[in-house]
Amino acid sequence: MRFRSAIVLLAGVFLVFSCAKKPITSEAKLGLIAEKAMVVSAREEASQIGLDILKKGGNAFDAMMATELALAVTFPFAGNLGGGGFMVYRMADGSVGSIDFREKAPLAATKDMYLDENGEFLSNLSTKGILASGVPGTIAGLFEAQAKFGKLSIAEILQPVINLARNGFVVTPNQAERLQRVRNTLVEVNGAETFFNQDIKSGDTLKIPILAATLERIAKNGRDEFYTGETAKILAKHMQDRGGIITEEDLAGYEAKWRDPVVFPYQDLNIISMAPPSSGGMTLAQILKMIEPFDLEKMGHHSPEYIQVLVEAERRAYADRNYYLGDPDFVKIPVDQLLDDEYLKSRMASFNPEKATKSEDIAKGEFAFSESMETTHFSIVDAEGNAVSLTTTINGGYGSKVFIDELGFFMNNEMDDFSAKPGTPNMFGLTGAEANSIAPGKRMLSAMTPTIVEKGGKLWMVVGTPGGSTIITSVLQTILNVSEFGMGMQQAVESPRFHHQWLPDLVNFEPGSFDSALIQTLKSRGYLINEANSPVIGKVDAILVLPNGKLEGGADPRGDDKAAGF
Ligand code: DON
Helix, strand or coil: CCCCCCEECCCCHHHHCCCCCCCCCCCCEECCEECCCEEEECCHHHHHHHHHHHHCCCCHHHHHHHHHHHHHHHCCCCCCCCCEEEEEEECCCCCEEEEEECCECCCCCCCCCCECCCCCECHHHHHCCCCCCCECCHHHHHHHHHHHHCCCCHHHHHHHHHHHHHHCEECCHHHHHHHHHHHHHHHHHHCCCCCCCCCCCCCCEECCHHHHHHHHHHHHHCHHHHHCCHHHHHHHHHHHHCCCCCCHHHHHCCCCEEECCEEEEECCEEEEECCCCECHHHHHHHHHHHHCCCCHHHHCCCCHHHHHHHHHHHHHHHHHHHHHCCCCCCCCCCHHHHCCHHHHHHHHHHCECCECCCHHHCCCCCCCCCCCCCEEEEEEECCCCCEEEEEEECCCCCCCCCEECCCCEECCCHHHHCCCCCCCECCCCCECCHHHCCCCCCECCECCCCEEEEECCEEEEEECCCCHHHHHHHHHHHHHHHHCCCCCHHHHHHCCCEECCCCCCCEEECCCCCCHHHHHHHHHCCCCEECCCCCCCCCCEEEEECCCCCEEEEECCCCCCEEEEC
């Protein structure tokens, strides 16, 4: 049963959504409803561990740490100790903030490290193996945020996660299939003795005792265990013994950073999202500001007109993203100009509803400015009303495929998110520029978009997703599905999605999910469509505060995602 977490929506639910613009249909799925608190994540065990922490008196930041590390155990595809991410929060009193625990390029990284002697991009090196990793930020980010806002002790938070790693978790069919598929590559990268070179079947209980031991040391010694302690020494040695460049100095120098989130209004909503080095908030803001003058509700959900307006705004926003955005500690980003209302209005002036704009005719916007597959998201609301939106990644599925057998986790291949060769696409087909070139200690540009939305000054939605370059457009559509088209949270998450990112000049549709007449209309207006091979577009986990104050979870059935609440 694909939608086993969903409950069929009955007629009475219309009352719950009475303030929505349009009532949701009787076939719509309703997610888990909870009175007070909720965690929605990529794995049932991780949502449950987070919820148990909340029940025990912990707040959203304690649950965040438990959920994230439980994902590192049960969802090694993306959950991690060897990666990084971003977290946006909103406290019950309305104050907001965000933390950046994105990986950094090692100190020995160089601009041309993935180019051969002829200047050609060696994408294999930035995506797989020992040179593909940035310096991990996850432990630094979790500890920094929990220390500032959390209530429980680290030992209390980590014990259930350690137990999970030691006693094991049940492998899902999806997981067994993926582990089977990647097994040869893991052996190729790590040798035949590597932990995941075993026959793992759906329904098996998988224990990762070595990861339990690593987590136990972290519980005992804190953040420094990972960055300067025994774990740091083992990690740096593992990388160097195999020709990698991450050193103890790199780990010791890693710091998570508090950053001001990108905050902007859209109609009656106030949106709080991640600032650079993620492009998520800026690009989401540009798209929403460009589409705001259009009456999307009147156009209709998934009408050709609606899709065209979004696609054209996405095309223009991604062109700016790819040129201007990078690590703000290294490059100056023209934030005010990029978000200027007049500028964004002028960007959409060339939109013609009869005919697709060509990406080759769209470049970065011009204004006066002087230069001086895999991720996971979870959403939490606690009983006090604090909200946490956290997206974390090791980039590709199982990251660089380098598994640190002495420690029990995969390393990221986040270096591929840099523009290794400006103008040449990375593994998400994103074509970047100088602003995102490699430099020692620099953070690579991300598309992760952990987002919190307020309505009427109150918490309304907590949302985010994996999906590489499609993250921003998945978050966008999920918000619009509810705000413009009156869907509930689960229905908004399940609704099929489409995506455009400027280059390549293609509109990607989830295969088999859109009407063929619609596709024909778009083709006749000059859109190039990719329906056959689009990867899954996002895997959204979100929470909506209903008009009656209860919470509705949206757990994406495209994965094993699950909401837990009380
Ligand atoms: O930071 C980014 O934008 C990418 N590394 C995210 C990768 C991702 O979402 C892969 N999952 N499908």
